[in-house]
Amino acid sequence: MTDQTQQGGVSPAPTVGAGLTPPWPHVERSGQSDAPAGTAQSHTIVVLAHDRIGALDRIVNVLRRRRAKMQAFAIGRNELPDVVRITIVMNDSEVGVEHLVEQLRKIVDVQHVANLASEQTVARELALIKVNSSESQYASEIIELGHLFGAHVVDVTQQSITLEVTGSEEKVEKLVNGLQSFGIREVARTGRVAMTRGTVDP
Amino acid sequence: MNVAATITQKPEGATVYQAHRSTEDLEARELTGSQILCEALMREGVELLYGYPGGAIMPFYDALTSYPVLHHILVRHEQAAAHAADGYARATGKVGVCVATSGPGATNLVTGLATAYMDSTPIVAITGQVARPFIGRDAFQETDILGVTQPITKHNFLVQRVEDLADIVHEAFRLARGGRPGPVVIDVPKDVQFSKTQYHASTSISSIERFRASRSPHPSAEAVARAAELIKEAQRPLIMSGHGVILSNAYAELRAFAEKTNIPVITTLLGLSAFPETHPLSLGMPGMHGPAHVNRAIGVADLIIGVGLRFDDRVTGKASEFAPHARFIHIDIDPSEMHKVKRAAVPIVADAKEALARLIEAVERGDNCTWMNELRSWEADDSERIASIQRNQEYPDPTSILEAIRAETNNEAIIVTDVGQHQMWTARHYTWTRPNSHITSGGLGTMGFALPAAMGVKMGSPDTVVWVVAGDGGIQMNIQELATLKQEGVTVKVAIMNNGYLGMVRQWQHFFHNGNYSETPITGPDYVKLAEAYGLTGIQVTKRGDVEEAVRKAMGTEGTVIIDFVIESEANVYPMVAPGSAITNMIEEKPEESTYHD
Numbered sequence: 001m002t003d004q005t006q007q008g009g010v011s012p013a014p015t016v017g018a019g020l021t022p023p024w025p026h027v028e029r030s031g032q033s034d035a036p037a038g039t040a041q042s043h044t045i046v047v048l049a050h051d052r053i054g055a056l057d058r059i060v061n062v063l064r065r066r067r068a069k070m071q072a073f074a075i076g077r078n079e080l081p082d083v084v085r086i087t088i089v090m091n092d093s094e095v096g097v098e099h100l101v102e103q104l105r106k107i108v109d110v111q112h113v114a115n116l117a118s119e120q121t122v123a124r125e126l127a128l129i130k131v132n133s134s135e136s137q138y139a140s141e142i143i144e145l146g147h148l149f150g151a152h153v154v155d156v157t158q159q160s161i162t163l164e165v166t167g168s169e170e171k172v173e174k175l176v177n178g179l180q181s182f183g184i185r186e187v188a189r190t191g192r193v194a195m196t197r198g199t200v201d202p
Numbered sequence: 203m204n205v206a207a208t209i210t211q212k213p214e215g216a217t218v219y220q221a222h223r224s225t226e227d228l229e230a231r232e233l234t235g236s237q238i239l240c241e242a243l244m245r246e247g248v249e250l251l252y253g254y255p256g257g258a259i260m261p262f263y264d265a266l267t268s269y270p271v272l273h274h275i276l277v278r279h280e281q282a283a284a285h286a287a288d289g290y291a292r293a294t295g296k297v298g299v300c301v302a303t304s305g306p307g308a309t310n311l312v313t314g315l316a317t318a319y320m321d322s323t324p325i326v327a328i329t330g331q332v333a334r335p336f337i338g339r340d341a342f343q344e345t346d347i348l349g350v351t352q353p354i355t356k357h358n359f360l361v362q363r364v365e366d367l368a369d370i371v372h373e374a375f376r377l378a379r380g381g382r383p384g385p386v387v388i389d390v391p392k393d394v395q396f397s398k399t400q401y402h403a404s405t406s407i408s409s410i411e412r413f414r415a416s417r418s419p420h421p422s423a424e425a426v427a428r429a430a431e432l433i434k435e436a437q438r439p440l441i442m443s444g445h446g447v448i449l450s451n452a453y454a455e456l457r458a459f460a461e462k463t464n465i466p467v468i469t470t471l472l473g474l475s476a477f478p479e480t481h482p483l484s485l486g487m488p489g490m491h492g493p494a495h496v497n498r499a500i501g502v503a504d505l506i507i508g509v510g511l512r513f514d515d516r517v518t519g520k521a522s523e524f525a526p527h528a529r530f531i532h533i534d535i536d537p538s539e540m541h542k543v544k545r546a547a548v549p550i551v552a553d554a555k556e557a558l559a560r561l562i563e564a565v566e567r568g569d570n571c572t573w574m575n576e577l578r579s580w581e582a583d584d585s586e587r588i589a590s591i592q593r594n595q596e597y598p599d600p601t602s603i604l605e606a607i608r609a610e611t612n613n614e615a616i617i618v619t620d621v622g623q624h625q626m627w628t629a630r631h632y633t634w635t636r637p638n639s640h641i642t643s644g645g646l647g648t649m650g651f652a653l654p655a656a657m658g659v660k661m662g663s664p665d666t667v668v669w670v671v672a673g674d675g676g677i678q679m680n681i682q683e684l685a686t687l688k689q690e691g692v693t694v695k696v697a698i699m700n701n702g703y704l705g706m707v708r709q710w711q712h713f714f715h716n717g718n719y720s721e722t723p724i725t726g727p728d729y730v731k732l733a734e735a736y737g738l739t740g741i742q743v744t745k746r747g748d749v750e751e752a753v754r755k756a757m758g759t760e761g762t763v764i765i766d767f768v769i770e771s772e773a774n775v776y777p778m779v780a781p782g783s784a785i786t787n788m789i790e791e792k793p794e795e796s797t798y799h800d
Binding site for chain 2: 054
């Protein structure tokens with residue numbers, strides 16, 4: 001019909017790689033569903049997709065259409081040729097995520113989708129943090145703070161020190177916060193990558 | 203492997219083309235991409251293509267003349283090509299094919315692809331693309347059609363190497379018709395159409411195919427047993443059958459299941475004609491314009507058995523108040539439909555035909571006489587009330603038009619409707635008995651669908667009478683296809699319900715916008731003269747008494763005939779459920795509010 005009534009509000013644009021606590025309130029997405037939405041929580045979804053033209057677009061398109069509250073989206077290769085492994089961190093209700101997983105499974109390029117249970121998952125993020133060090137007396141303090149977090153120095157110049165840190169998002173955030181007082185020039189975070197512990201098949 | 207193709211009549215004569223060719227012969231010589239495309243289409247059993255040539259698809263059209271087995275129909279607008287392929291697919295269950303050039307040709311297909319996507323019909327669209335070196339450089343008539351069509355296709359391909367072409371065509375057809383059917387686009391760069399290689403379709407199944415096969419849905423024994431239990435316990439059960447029943451050709455199973463359990467059957471808009479409406483268990487259509495007793499039945503039902511439907515918002519109204527006392531058994535081939543709108547007590551991810559066959563074995567013979575009698579008494583009360591409303595007898599009215607068409611065609615016609623009031627009137631007042639005789643754009647609600655779709659329907663089932671029922675708004679959206687019908691010698695009969703308004707929008711304005719008829723009054727051409735201008739026959743009917751004779755005359759006249767029925771201008775479709783409202787909360791026709799004036 002020529003008439004359409006739009007339901008639901010507009011959700012804010014997702015901030016890729018931002019912190020884990022979403023700054024926006026929970027927006028009821030499924031005005032047309034009677035399924036209990038439940039409380040939104042963070043989910044880690046792993047997608048294995050055939051590396052063909054348009055595969056990534058199709059996955060992102062499903063997330064966009066659902067106005068998914070994405071917190072991280074990491075893409076890289078896995079052990080197989082022609083396969084990309086994508087880790088999505090997003091906030092949604094249990095019901096919402098179940099439906100999303102089924103929608104992702106419908107994409108022809110998608111070979112496998114798993115919603116990883118947090119207690120059975122190893123999750124890591126890598127960050128590069130470039131800190132001001134033009135005032136040389138602070139250089140050792142920066143390096144020392146980095147060591148507390150297991151960070152390595154990957155670049156040193158007259159003006160800056162770049163640290164590489166690996167760990168949970170919380171750990172990365174703590175280090176970033178700790179370095180704020182020295183003046184952060186740039187932060188690059190990969191977003192979470194994850195896999196299940198042991199030989200549990202997700 | 204031998205491929206034998208025997209098909210088709212070119213419009214000018216009875217040239218029957220036969221191709222007998224072995225794959226070995228074929229693989230011995232080099233072919234261009236265009237020839238490979240034709241060979242692959244032939245091997246998929248394609249007989250008809252609807253399309254429009256242009257720069258980036260010209261090599262394909264050049265090759266096409268060497269393959270007379272592929273009958274190409276030159277439409278007058280690419281949108282019509284997509285709708286015609288869609289109509290052909292809906293009528294035959296085979297994959298419909300449409301062809302367009304790059305850029306504007308391809309973007310003109312978009313509405314047709316979206317229509318097919320929403321209604322799960324299998325079509326393959328072949329689009330030309332600028333040559334590979336020009337892609338992404340804003341070349342003349344370049345559009346990123348992969349990007350444009352991604353959200354409205356099941357899958358799409360950009361052919362990057364001519365060596366991949368044959369495999370891609372075969373995969374596209376498998377995808378279009380497999381599982382929940384849908385449209386697939388193959389974008390072929392011009393230089394790929396020129397490139398040469400040997401025809402070689404790989405026989406090995408790709409990893410994707412293996413993955414798909416492993417997910418091939420069969421009903422689980424536990425789910426079937428649990429469903430049978432719920433059916434046994436239910437006091438007020440209903441079957442709701444949707445498009446899936448038609449797509450999986452499950453008419454006999456649906457009927458046997460309903461008869462064994464004695465459960466009344468509701469058919470959604472796209473499910474109409476899946477179950478004969480003359481059957482004592484047939485109840486009617488639910489939702490926004492469903493008759494009152496159907497929506498009331500849903501309101502008190504304690505079990506809904508949904509077969510091949512997706513609980514669209516036009517069916518459910520406010521989802522939380524839809525069938526509030528019912529548990530749901532939901533049969534659908536698409537797992538992502540489960541729990542999407544209503545939590546299913548028993549989700550059965552399976553083909554409708556197979557699931558119903560298993561259910562028939564599992565259920566016990568049932569008796570729902572008390573429930574059925576109650577529903578029939580509601581229906582009788584409604585009919586009585588509606589019959590008591592005084593009506594204008596002067597104008598042709600939808601009911602008499604549809605009854606005349608039904609009677610003159612012995613219920614054997616396929617009716618293709620457009621979108622709007624006439625669509626709802628036809629859905630409601632025609633008596634659907636022939637399986638798959640109702641074809642309409644349900645999910646997308648595409649005005650301009652009916653005429654080109656009917657062309658595909660007629661060419662897919664040439665021995666069947668095909669009627670188009672359209673409004674005076676929608677018919678003007680693809681009216682140019684009259685020329686195609688004429689050129690191809692394809693006969694459809696067209697009934698225009700002409701009320702001088704975009705009637706459904708006007709009705710919404712009447713109910714929800716204080717009668718502010720903003721941009722809904724519409725004029726049209728003199729349809730009699732228009733038909734004549736296209737070399738066809740036109741009839742105008744302004745009186746109720748002339749309806750039958752006009753329909754009879756249209757049936758007796760050779761070629762496409764257009765009847766312009768001038769109907770009451772401000773009639774509404776009743777009952778109506780306001781969008782977002784519970785379906786039991788209906789706006790019903792009242793004598794004092796009747797828009798029929800004397």
